[in-house]
Amino acid sequence: GNSVTQMEGPVTLSEEAFLTINCTYTATGYPSLFWYVQYPGEGLQLLLKATKADDKGSNKGFEATYRKETTSFHLEKGSVQVSDSAVYFCALRRNTPLVFGKGTRLSVIA
């Protein structure tokens, strides 16, 4: 079946550090891929998405590129801020509702 594996957290970074959160997936065909973010006490917000191979999703300084050859969709940001502290979820959709990874908690310290 379809599944998503993302790096386990928590990840703790200093402000302005570079962020990478790894995400790999298993699915038949070409799923759509998503990153959602959950801020403390809130619901999930769509951060970015990509719908076909080599697409790059981007939003709020975050980027992720759909890599079919490595079945990956790693999330990156060049310079994190304290306000980026949250839980990040990688997800896919392929003829089903969303399948989520377990989430990665990011803490950014000033």
Place this chain on the structure above:
Amino acid sequence: DSGVTQTPKHLITATGQRVTLRCSPRSGDLSVYWYQQSLDQGLQFLIQYYNGEERAKGNILERFSAQQFPDLHSELNLSSLELGDSALYFCASSVAGASGRLTDTQYFGPGTRLTVL
């Protein structure tokens, strides 16, 4: 603000009881999805309705049921509650159904936190 509303925000009840969670989708969205978020299981899809009809089923227990009404709001009913049902329950909505566009984006509500004592 995603435009998806959920009530109540918090719910505390006892084992064996029954509760109803309510969700109003974004204006114009025909699909409603329910997810459960727990520490041990992560985020799991429960069930989807599209324009009043059940469209897809995930890891939903027989003690749980849902429906979508003509005005498109949805309710998730949880009965014979157990301690392990304590979790965050999210509703999401989107325009298309399960066989619709793969680019269809789901928008999530703020969740209902259920605590079973």
